[in-house]
Amino acid sequence: MPTAEEPAKERSGRSTIQLAPMSVPKASDVLADELRERILSGEFVEGTPLPPERELVVQTNMSRTTVREALRILEVQGLVRIKAGRAGGAFVQRPGEESMARSVGLLIRGRQIRLKALLETREGLEPFSAKLAARNRTEEDLAVLEAANQRIKDAPDLASFLQANIDWHVGVAQAGHNELMTGLMMALSPAIYEATENEQFIDDEVMETTFKAHQSINRAIRDGDGPAAMRRMDRHVHVYAEELLKVEVRTDITLPD
Amino acid sequence: MPTAEEPAKERSGRSTIQLAPMSVPKASDVLADELRERILSGEFVEGTPLPPERELVVQTNMSRTTVREALRILEVQGLVRIKAGRAGGAFVQRPGEESMARSVGLLIRGRQIRLKALLETREGLEPFSAKLAARNRTEEDLAVLEAANQRIKDAPDLASFLQANIDWHVGVAQAGHNELMTGLMMALSPAIYEATENEQFIDDEVMETTFKAHQSINRAIRDGDGPAAMRRMDRHVHVYAEELLKVEVRTDITLPD
DNA sequence: TATGGTCTATTGGTCAGACCTAATGTACTC
DNA sequence: GAGTACATTAGGTCTGACCAATAGACCATA
The missing domain is CATH 1.10.10.10 (Winged helix-like DNA-binding domain superfamily/Winged helix DNA-binding domain)
Structure with a gap:
């Protein structure tokens, strides 16, 4: 066991002077x-x-x-x-959400973040985001939300649906007028998009359910009813995540390769 | 009013053919x-x-x-x-939390994100983070949390307190074993640290309150009681944010310059 | 008069080659 | 065997040249 005078065996010289590692900046x-x-x-x-x-x-x-x-x-x-x-x-240029979104994307890909972790994070963020939206939304925000949800209803294909879905969720964050929250949602959205794109669980029923859930959340936000918006968003995101993970498990079983 | 054939006034040519801007990669x-x-x-x-x-x-x-x-x-x-x-x-190297933390930090500084937005975001994330921790924590995680809270109790100065505080909050996220959530907490923490550093609202009473709140959250996490952990964390973070913002307002009034 | 061509100046993008500096392995010395 | 000196390998910096993209001015022509 090293003594107090010799805390590190690797020190080879006679001197006991210690210096912190120094950085030589380029x-x-x-x-x-x-x-x-x-x-x-x-x-x-x-x-x-x-x-x-x-x-x-x-x-x-x-x-x-x-x-x-x-x-x-x-x-x-x-x-x-x-x-x-x-x-x-x-x-x-002021740094924008894009650069943050890029680095979130890098983390997700590089660390092979599980879809589960991604959805869990969203479950944490979005209910609060809805609450803020109910508190701070303007008329313009509401218009954006309703337009996005309309596009969800009318979506002719999966890509349109997913894009409109992202627009709506980001729209909720923007209605909350919290730049950081908005940035985070914008950063997570593409990753969720990509993860969802390859799952085939989205059928007409899911799209209809999504539309209705958004509609009821929109109402709560319009009414300024924070708790309701939060509760409904929590439920919506949670159900969505559960469905998605169910399919993912099945996919894993169906295609073990 | 532009007709259907002339949607944009600025187009000067005869042709209506449109091309998307093209990127020429370096x-x-x-x-x-x-x-x-x-x-x-x-x-x-x-x-x-x-x-x-x-x-x-x-x-x-x-x-x-x-x-x-x-x-x-x-x-x-x-x-x-x-x-x-x-x-x-x-x-x-696999991209880590640090690079994401850096870009979040850039966003916060560059967009002059208000302390309020920062704290709100934390209010959204942390309760869920506590819930996850209650579900997934290991014995090592618990040890980390208790050690960090002990350092809070023993903190000799503000800097130590803030650092231990960050360690505890990040520790909760890590106990949740959600890499993305952990990364986000690690990204937000330094910003909160800096924002808090200059507020003088932290006295012995606040430190004591914080210690006790953490302690009770630690218990809930240890017991695997997700709802309680979530509720207590929600309350803790909310109170902390309110106190901090109260001081911030007072500061603004005291020093309008 | 509008469209297109040409020229030129400005500014980033790329290249080639040289030399400096840091880190490490190795052989040599005491 | 510890310590030193040197060679080697790699990134870091510098110089100077030329290429490529773009904006603006000017001109040509239908």
């Missing part, structure tokens, strides 16, 4: 950090172009390679949008 | 997409190194600049970890 990261900070702090207004690459080169004394890598980092993070050509450049 | 994006797909499909096992940059150059007939930009994209997305030096290279 030049491009330094530049990216600097620019990111300025963008997020609001110093650069959305839409304004950053200086051209060659201008940044002379300003920073870095090479163009480095400058470009920094810009590329910011682009991937959704903080700038880069356009080529004259009057092009790196235009400041 | 070479580095193409490479990045290719590699990303292979990583996510599991073709490259986690931890294996990609070929060295100069090797990729000869394999792809691209320049090193392009190859490096592609690798940088993947690095930002958390799909590879790049190490310098001999035996270095780009090592395949």
